[in-house]
Amino acid sequence: MRVSRSLGARLTASKPGSLASPATVDRAHQLAAQFRQNKHDSKRRDIINQELCDQAIDILRPTLPAPGTFDIIDIHPGAAVWSQTLNAALKPRRHVLAEPERDVYATQIEPLLNQPDSNYVYAEDFHAPFIQAGELPFSQHVQAKSQAVDVRQSWNPQLIVTANLARKQLGPGTFAKTMIGQFCRSLTLTESKFVDYFKYGLYKLLVWVPIRDRVNVVPRSTAFRTRVQRHLDAAFDVREIVSSFPGDGYDRQWNRPWYAAEIERTREVQERQRQAGFDVPVHRQQPEPEPYSIAVDPVPENFGLLSRLRHKPDVIQEYLDLWDEVEKAHPEWMGNYLRQRAELGLLEELQIQPWLKRRLKRTGFGVASYSPRLVPHDDIRWKWMLMRNRMNTLYNRYNRVENLAREQIALEKELLNIRKAYPEDKGPYEARLQELKPAFEKIKTRHREMFKDNRSSYVKAIDDHRANIYGVLNFNRQDHEPLLCHKDLDFYPHQPLMLLELIPKASFVASINTAERQICFDYINHMMNTGIYTTLQDVLERLVGSKNSAVYHDLLATVPKLTDPLYGGYHDLSDVRVRAIHADLLVELAVAYEAWPLRRDIAHMLRTLRPGLGDPNRRRRH
Numbered sequence: 001m002r003v004s005r006s007l008g009a010r011l012t013a014s015k016p017g018s019l020a021s022p023a024t025v026d027r028a029h030q031l032a033a034q035f036r037q038n039k040h041d042s043k044r045r046d047i048i049n050q051e052l053c054d055q056a057i058d059i060l061r062p063t064l065p066a067p068g069t070f071d072i073i074d075i076h077p078g079a080a081v082w083s084q085t086l087n088a089a090l091k092p093r094r095h096v097l098a099e100p101e102r103d104v105y106a107t108q109i110e111p112l113l114n115q116p117d118s119n120y121v122y123a124e125d126f127h128a129p130f131i132q133a134g135e136l137p138f139s140q141h142v143q144a145k146s147q148a149v150d151v152r153q154s155w156n157p158q159l160i161v162t163a164n165l166a167r168k169q170l171g172p173g174t175f176a177k178t179m180i181g182q183f184c185r186s187l188t189l190t191e192s193k194f195v196d197y198f199k200y201g202l203y204k205l206l207v208w209v210p211i212r213d214r215v216n217v218v219p220r221s222t223a224f225r226t227r228v229q230r231h232l233d234a235a236f237d238v239r240e241i242v243s244s245f246p247g248d249g250y251d252r253q254w255n256r257p258w259y260a261a262e263i264e265r266t267r268e269v270q271e272r273q274r275q276a277g278f279d280v281p282v283h284r285q286q287p288e289p290e291p292y293s294i295a296v297d298p299v300p301e302n303f304g305l306l307s308r309l310r311h312k313p314d315v316i317q318e319y320l321d322l323w324d325e326v327e328k329a330h331p332e333w334m335g336n337y338l339r340q341r342a343e344l345g346l347l348e349e350l351q352i353q354p355w356l357k358r359r360l361k362r363t364g365f366g367v368a369s370y371s372p373r374l375v376p377h378d379d380i381r382w383k384w385m386l387m388r389n390r391m392n393t394l395y396n397r398y399n400r401v402e403n404l405a406r407e408q409i410a411l412e413k414e415l416l417n418i419r420k421a422y423p424e425d426k427g428p429y430e431a432r433l434q435e436l437k438p439a440f441e442k443i444k445t446r447h448r449e450m451f452k453d454n455r456s457s458y459v460k461a462i463d464d465h466r467a468n469i470y471g472v473l474n475f476n477r478q479d480h481e482p483l484l485c486h487k488d489l490d491f492y493p494h495q496p497l498m499l500l501e502l503i504p505k506a507s508f509v510a511s512i513n514t515a516e517r518q519i520c521f522d523y524i525n526h527m528m529n530t531g532i533y534t535t536l537q538d539v540l541e542r543l544v545g546s547k548n549s550a551v552y553h554d555l556l557a558t559v560p561k562l563t564d565p566l567y568g569g570y571h572d573l574s575d576v577r578v579r580a581i582h583a584d585l586l587v588e589l590a591v592a593y594e595a596w597p598l599r600r601d602i603a604h605m606l607r608t609l610r611p612g613l614g615d616p617n618r619r620r621r622h
Helices: 008-012 022-037 050-063 081-090 106-114 137-144 172-177 179-186 211-217 227-235 259-276 300-308 314-329 331-349 354-362 380-421 427-448 452-470 506-511 515-527 536-544 550-558 583-595 602-609
Strands: 071-075 095-098 120-123 155-164 202-210 236-243 497-504
Touching: 050 081, 050 236, 050 497, 071 081, 081 095, 081 155, 095 106, 106 120, 179 202, 179 227, 202 211, 211 227, 211 236, 211 497, 227 236, 227 515, 227 583, 259 380, 259 452, 300 314, 314 331, 314 380, 380 427, 380 452, 427 452, 497 506, 506 583, 515 536, 515 583, 515 602, 536 550, 550 583
Parallel strands: 071 095, 071 155, 095 120, 155 202
Antiparallel strands: 202 497, 236 497
């Protein structure tokens, strides 16, 4: 169901219980007016809609501990609407408000701290609750564990951390300086300059992040997957709880998945929602993904759809405008064109020989007679027909790319299904793989013969389809669509945020548990960041040498999951790009490379990661 993007007063004028209540809208407007009057810090983004908070907690509730059994550390609570909703719904033992700008939000925070029997506690900054955690009940988790158990690999059900990270922008260049970056690096405890946020065990994080950073934190396509995102995917399971609709102006168009892969993923998520009985109010439902402009057949029947697309190149709009001009200037000619289009549709339905169809078209039966050669060059019809032919070319190119990608994906799905049917025996999989290798080689040949633009589109299509099959991105593993937020109703200033649930992976902490493994992990991740078309074979050759060498095959034998589709691997490493591999394979490779006797030394890796390290001529910073 498509959702209107212009809310206005319609939010309060619909069926009871389906849309935002008048009281909710009034409360949000009051908070916005109050912040506007107090000259609210423009760098801060506050949640002002309690209804959105209630619906987000309803989604989170099945995974939350029992009331009264845990503490909450609340970083940058701001207007405290989210904080009060959490506190009322979950009833924590202690609720620490880590708000450095207490005076700015005194109207909201002070009543919470001063109310009778308050469970709220104030902290000046978000480091304090972790440094002085001995005073809080959740630190008792350490005493409850025996000496033989690594506390940093165990789950601490007595703590939840929530934060509003809207003040600082995330990005690959500043990731280590951001709050999420510090939590991520703290998982491995190899960076002494960071506070150890997980010395009391692993816990759930609920963070609000600006929508503009979605491409950096939870990308929807493999096209912009960077080392930052691979690190996050390896260290955390991330789930979107609240988000805006795709293509809302905060995403680059290229960050959208390939349209066919996006539709396939949407249908799978909708089916999981239906089976789970997941009920979402109408105004919180995500809209259906809109098609790529080149994925729509540019015929008059689809002009309405093309005109409604939010993202379309200028050439599409120019094509539609020319159609309107021709229709006004030459209505009789355009009427004949539409009539002959109907004749052509009838011709396609007739069960006649192909050669007869071609002859009929050449003799003027159908739209083939409407060629630019039949009108003067200074006629508007000539320009429109040239544009029509260009649109047809783009549409046909898209279909050629998608058809070839579907052939490839069908073969990969067949192999994956065989592997799942026989998880303990690779014999049937290997036998079928040998039978299908000629088909794979034929597809690779057809790919190489494509035009350059088609080849890049094919690579994107294949990578996004594989992301669906193997669950490469956290976006592909969602069990429900996130709630749709509305910037004018839910936030102040009116810029949207997204709510993420981050669950640290105990397997990552257990695997990357030494400084050497951390360096190997960062080094390999860095080697994978050399280009969007870098393949896994390219990375392995940079690590150990030529693919024909014995050491290459020795390393490959130590990590068999790289070629096993059951774990997200692929049989041909020269045909799988690192942006489309599962992050768990990066962890497996890092562990194997650290233990491999022929690996590069740690000093070389550090010099690669930090150029200039150890250089006596390097200028010192004072």
